[in-house]
Amino acid sequence: MSDLLLRDLSRLSDLLEQARASALEFLTALPERPASVRPAPPTPLGLPDAGLGAEDALALFRRRYEAGLSGSVGPRYLGFVTGGTTPAALMGDWLVSAYDQNVSHGGDSLATSVEREALGLLRSLFGLPEDFEGAFVSGATVANLVALATARQWGMERLGHDVSEEGLWGLPRLAVLGSAPHASVLKALSILGMGRRAVQDVPCLPGRPVMDPKALEARLVALGGAPAIVLASAGEVNTGEFDDLEAVGQLCRRHGAWLHVDGAFGIFAACSPAHAHLLRGLAHADSVAADGHKWLNVPYDSGIVFTRHLEQQERSFRAVAAYLGLGPDLLHRTPENSRRFRALPAWMTLMAYGRDGHRALVERGCALARALGEALAASPHYALLAPVTLNIVCFALRSGDAARRDQLLAALQADGRVHLTPTHYAGRPGLRAAFSNWRTGEADLPIILAALEAAASSV
Numbered sequence: 001m002s003d004l005l006l007r008d009l010s011r012l013s014d015l016l017e018q019a020r021a022s023a024l025e026f027l028t029a030l031p032e033r034p035a036s037v038r039p040a041p042p043t044p045l046g047l048p049d050a051g052l053g054a055e056d057a058l059a060l061f062r063r064r065y066e067a068g069l070s071g072s073v074g075p076r077y078l079g080f081v082t083g084g085t086t087p088a089a090l091m092g093d094w095l096v097s098a099y100d101q102n103v104s105h106g107g108d109s110l111a112t113s114v115e116r117e118a119l120g121l122l123r124s125l126f127g128l129p130e131d132f133e134g135a136f137v138s139g140a141t142v143a144n145l146v147a148l149a150t151a152r153q154w155g156m157e158r159l160g161h162d163v164s165e166e167g168l169w170g171l172p173r174l175a176v177l178g179s180a181p182h183a184s185v186l187k188a189l190s191i192l193g194m195g196r197r198a199v200q201d202v203p204c205l206p207g208r209p210v211m212d213p214k215a216l217e218a219r220l221v222a223l224g225g226a227p228a229i230v231l232a233s234a235g236e237v238n239t240g241e242f243d244d245l246e247a248v249g250q251l252c253r254r255h256g257a258w259l260h261v262d263g264a265f266g267i268f269a270a271c272s273p274a275h276a277h278l279l280r281g282l283a284h285a286d287s288v289a290a291d292g293h294k295w296l297n298v299p300y301d302s303g304i305v306f307t308r309h310l311e312q313q314e315r316s317f318r319a320v321a322a323y324l325g326l327g328p329d330l331l332h333r334t335p336e337n338s339r340r341f342r343a344l345p346a347w348m349t350l351m352a353y354g355r356d357g358h359r360a361l362v363e364r365g366c367a368l369a370r371a372l373g374e375a376l377a378a379s380p381h382y383a384l385l386a387p388v389t390l391n392i393v394c395f396a397l398r399s400g401d402a403a404r405r406d407q408l409l410a411a412l413q414a415d416g417r418v419h420l421t422p423t424h425y426a427g428r429p430g431l432r433a434a435f436s437n438w439r440t441g442e443a444d445l446p447i448i449l450a451a452l453e454a455a456a457s458s459v
């Protein structure tokens with residue numbers, strides 16, 4: 001071992017204390033830290049021949065980069081759908097690196113049991129039937145990928161082909177039906193060799209980004225029993241709207257189609273009795289994608305995939321080698337072989353805050369979105385582009401084009417109190433504010449509104 005490694009090992013307690021102090025300093029200063037920043041990056045460094053040791057490497061990192069990190073873990077970063085990190089999740093995540101378990105197989109550690117237990121807790125939180133088998137992945141993108149790979153395997157088996165062995169070469173197309181699926185679903189279709197253009201657009205209900213069940217029925221009837229994959233959304237990213245999973249699910253059952261539900265953030269509606277009805281029919285799903293690093297408030301990266309077709313899933317993802325074995329191991333369910341112990345932060349936060357804590361967290365996000373929506377509807381500068389149904393406010397400047405909207409975003413970033421991301425909805429350039437961070441509270445609303453009004457007056 002090098003002298004530096006030996007020296008660092010002998011000072012481990014002091015080094016971890018420095019990391020703890022740095023983390024605490026960062027988190028304590030969150031209220032003053034800009035929600036987002038975009039400084040020019042420094043000139044890249046070269047690889048040192050003699051290393052610096054951990055203490056100096058940390059000091060160098062902080063000096064060069066810390067001020068350039070965003071406050072995305074803080075209460076007024078409302079871009080995308082961005083959760084923070086609860087105290088329990090943070091503790092869990094630190095320990096993941098200390099334990100450094102490889103959760104690919106269960107032969108040498110109970111870590112896989114923690115993953116299975118955490119998946120059971122999430123199944124219960126989401127109200128999913130017991131026959132849904134889960135796995136942690138890096139995010140909802142990969143959860144969508146795993147689900148659609150499994151659906152592809154299922155559909156091709158129905159046509160007499162084992163696509164995991166043969167590939168898609170020369171095989172007929174599978175019908176893929178949906179309205180405005182998330183970009184990550186299209187990415188998954190691209191990776192899977194099915195193609196983004198495979199999606200046959202099902203018309204939406206008037207003025208809403210959700211499938212018209214009547215139109216879906218007509219498409220399914222026209223397929224005459226050929227296997228189809230139906231892409232439903234539990235939480236559309238602009239509006240938070242849900243497909244009617246009961247109606248869509250019954251149609252899928254009747255016509256033998258696979259129902260995939262992308263519930264990256266929306267599945268957390270299950271935590272709130274006032275919103276759980278949005279998920280009615282979820283039990284009809286064949287596969288479900290969810291995110292941990294959004295509304296569960298565990299750190300990146302954390303996603304969860306559930307399917308009730310483990311056989312097809314394992315046919316797609318098994319890694320066959322004498323040394324890997326073919327037990328019921330989690331590596332045969334996901335793209336990775338070696339797998340991070342990412343179940344632990346989720347387990348910690350679920351145990352620490354329980355059903356009631358997650359209910360309160362979700363309900364607070366929805367209440368804040370509603371309140372911001374009401375305030376913006378009454379503002380001279382802004383108008384809502386869609387009703388607030390969950391935790392997202394989709395709105396626009398009353399006047400002006402995309403260039404003015406972009407100037408507004410730049411003004412907001414320069415101000416630093418709040419971070420929003422742009423969108424295009426209902427034919428207009430718009431803005432989105434998504435509430436999914438446990439730290440965001442009532443006291444943030446007037447600050448968010450003041451920043452928005454000031455920015456609108458300045459452009």
Ligand SMILES: *Cc1c(COP(=O)(O)O)cnc(C)c1O
Nearest residue numbers: 139140141142182184262264291
């Ligand atoms: C965020 C999101 C995704 C992609 O999730 P990642 O965690 O970024 O991989 C997929 N679908 C929906 C609806 C999302 O909101």
